[in-house]
Amino acid sequence: MGLTIGVIGLGRIGSFHADTLSALPAVDALVVTDANPAATDAAVARLDVARPVSDADALLSAGIDAVVIASATPTHAELIERAVAAGIPTFCEKPIAMSVADSAEVVRRIGGDAPVQIGYNRRFDPAMAAARAAVASGELGFITTVRSTTLDPAPPPKDYIAASGGIFRDCAVHDFDTVRWLLDDDVVEVHAMGGNQGDPFFTEVGDVDSASVLLRFASGTIGAVSVTRYNGRGYDCRLEVHGSTDSVVAGWDDGTPVRNLQPGSGFPSGTPHSFFMDRFAAAYRAELSAFCDMVTDGTPSPCTAADALEVALIAEAAGRSAATRVPVRIDEIRAETTTRTTRVRTTS
Ligand SMILES: NC(=O)c1ccc[n+]([C@@H]2O[C@H](COP(=O)([O-])OP(=O)(O)OC[C@H]3O[C@@H](n4cnc5c(N)ncnc54)[C@H](O)[C@@H]3O)[C@@H](O)[C@H]2O)c1
Numbered sequence: 001m002g003l004t005i006g007v008i009g010l011g012r013i014g015s016f017h018a019d020t021l022s023a024l025p026a027v028d029a030l031v032v033t034d035a036n037p038a039a040t041d042a043a044v045a046r047l048d049v050a051r052p053v054s055d056a057d058a059l060l061s062a063g064i065d066a067v068v069i070a071s072a073t074p075t076h077a078e079l080i081e082r083a084v085a086a087g088i089p090t091f092c093e094k095p096i097a098m099s100v101a102d103s104a105e106v107v108r109r110i111g112g113d114a115p116v117q118i119g120y121n122r123r124f125d126p127a128m129a130a131a132r133a134a135v136a137s138g139e140l141g142f143i144t145t146v147r148s149t150t151l152d153p154a155p156p157p158k159d160y161i162a163a164s165g166g167i168f169r170d171c172a173v174h175d176f177d178t179v180r181w182l183l184d185d186d187v188v189e190v191h192a193m194g195g196n197q198g199d200p201f202f203t204e205v206g207d208v209d210s211a212s213v214l215l216r217f218a219s220g221t222i223g224a225v226s227v228t229r230y231n232g233r234g235y236d237c238r239l240e241v242h243g244s245t246d247s248v249v250a251g252w253d254d255g256t257p258v259r260n261l262q263p264g265s266g267f268p269s270g271t272p273h274s275f276f277m278d279r280f281a282a283a284y285r286a287e288l289s290a291f292c293d294m295v296t297d298g299t300p301s302p303c304t305a306a307d308a309l310e311v312a313l314i315a316e317a318a319g320r321s322a323a324t325r326v327p328v329r330i331d332e333i334r335a336e337t338t339t340r341t342t343r344v345r346t347t348s
Helices: 012-022 037-046 056-060 073-085 100-110 126-137 158-163 167-183 281-297 305-324 330-347
Strands: 003-008 027-033 050-052 066-069 090-092 116-118 143-151 187-195 210-217 222-228 236-243 247-250
Touching: 003 012, 003 056, 003 281, 012 027, 012 037, 012 066, 012 281, 027 037, 027 056, 037 050, 056 073, 066 073, 066 281, 073 090, 073 100, 100 305, 100 330, 116 281, 116 305, 126 167, 126 236, 126 247, 143 167, 167 187, 167 210, 167 222, 167 236, 167 305, 187 305, 187 330, 210 305, 305 330
Parallel strands: 003 027, 003 066, 027 050, 066 090, 090 116, 143 222
Antiparallel strands: 143 236, 187 210, 210 222, 236 247
């Protein structure tokens, strides 16, 4: 018998995940809910295998084998904790929580062995996984530089930006997770810079529309992350890894949204990528297949809550570095977070 999976949150990514899950051989049925009943009705109308329930309470007690949490970020922490407490294997979209302190608290409460997978989907992109394997094999020599790029074609609405936690927590987290996972190494220092040339609402809500972040890894490798909300040519997500003996790139194909001015070169010649869901459709499918494997075979989580906490520490350091214009050490943020969660624990 296949799995029955609950899906909480059926907005942009949740409805996409519900569609993906419904097509996986390991999945027999879905139980779905969204705070907006119209979103629940739409999923049920679209998917034969989906049945609706009124809310997360009803879903967590509906006899499901596993749950996918894709509701808005402020709901993640509580839903992860409740699902884990009920013994239900849990997939949750990134991030765990809005603040690094709240993320640390969730990780502390659920413990290291909880069957939880966080949705950093780029780990499942075939070329990015091949880049990681190339690093691990040693065939690139020592890694001097990693560059990771996420350039969105156009900004989301003001309300989304205002509630997003800012470009480092909302967008650059994907790059932070990818480079850390790729190198199997920890970031020790972060130097970030942000800028605004687009809509004034970014400044009004205390965010930036573009940013670059330098990361120093424990090994000595330098990471360079660039992100923007204004890349008019398309959705550009790429990774370059430069080593002492060889270099590789992930994300170069005919849809790479750049105009190559090299005389005589016709590359890239296709329609530029325009949206993350098209660019990463295969990765999202592989990510949810891996989650089903974790549920059925007990395979280890391919992206643990502890991994996501490390990413939250980097994002926090980046925000602070951009605001203060000085480099920030991860140890500082980690020590503050540990102190804060210890204080919460002893006073609650
Ligand atoms: N991994 C990725 O590539 C990726 C991409 C997009 C979004 N995300 C993450 O996924 C989450 C959702 O993002 P989105 O773009 O789909 O947002 P969205 O606003 O389109 O959808 C969120 C949905 O959650 C519902 N919701 C809110 N509170 C709820 C609750 N308590 N119970 C049930 N439903 C509830 C809302 O009604 C809405 O339909 C965010 O945390 C975001 O960071 C991840």
